[in-house]
Amino acid sequence: MARSSSGLVAGLTAAALAGVVFLAYQASANMPDNLAAPGSQSPAPSASASGSPEAKPADPLAVPADSGTGARVVYALADRRVWLVDDKGEPRTFTVMPSTVDPKPGTYAVTSRSGKVAGSDGTPIEHVVRFATVGGVSIGFSAAVDGSMASPDPSKKTGGVRMKRADGDAMWKFAAIGARVVVVP
Structure with missing residues (x-):
């Protein structure tokens, strides 16, 4: 009897060890890059189109530093955020x-406005402020009358x-017409 129980214990131990090894592998395979072991090299900062490291503001709600100065509308493509910056x-x-x-990053001016129209997707929209055209598609800010912000x-x-x-x-x-719109990546 002792012989069979020791075999059973050995088998259970081996199965438990295999389970722990599997879970450790799973955890390491899904570990985020920013949790690297102490002393390991961290990834180099990514470079922007200008070749300089990207400078993300400490405050994610801060106006992007590369958007200029003065009164302007700032549209950050990656952040999906707009700032209305006064004088x-x-x-x-x-x-x-x-x-x-999407418009390319750069500086634009408001070219036209419409109070209420149907959006290109058929949704009734209001307060349309257009500032660019890309491949025949007018780009502008608007709000759906029903308040929705669904993905297009x-x-x-x-x-x-x-x-x-x-x-x-x-x-x-x-x-207003002529207002500056700055699009950043």
Whole structure:
């Protein structure tokens, strides 16, 4: 009897050890890069198009440093965020839902505005502030009348950068024809 129980214990121990090894492997395979072992090399900072390391502001809600100065609308593509910066440098910021067609980073001016129209996706929208055209698609900020900010259909070329209605009201009051719009990556 002792012989069979020692075999059973050995088998259970081997199975438990195999389970621990498997779980350790799973954990290491799914470990984020920023949790590297102490003393290991951290990844080098990524470079922007200009070749310099990207400088993310300490405050994620801070106006991007590379957006210039003065009164302007700043649209950060990667952050899906807009800032309305007044003459005193005081910003109002909010999130947006990008369209399927993005403008290239650069400086633009508001070219046209519409109070209420149907969006290119058929949704009734208001406070449309257009500032660019990419491949025949007009790019502009707007708010859906129903308040929705759904992801656009990726199979359609749309240029509406959607925001909440209160943010659309603020954009409408802030961005007159000719207002500067700075798009950053």
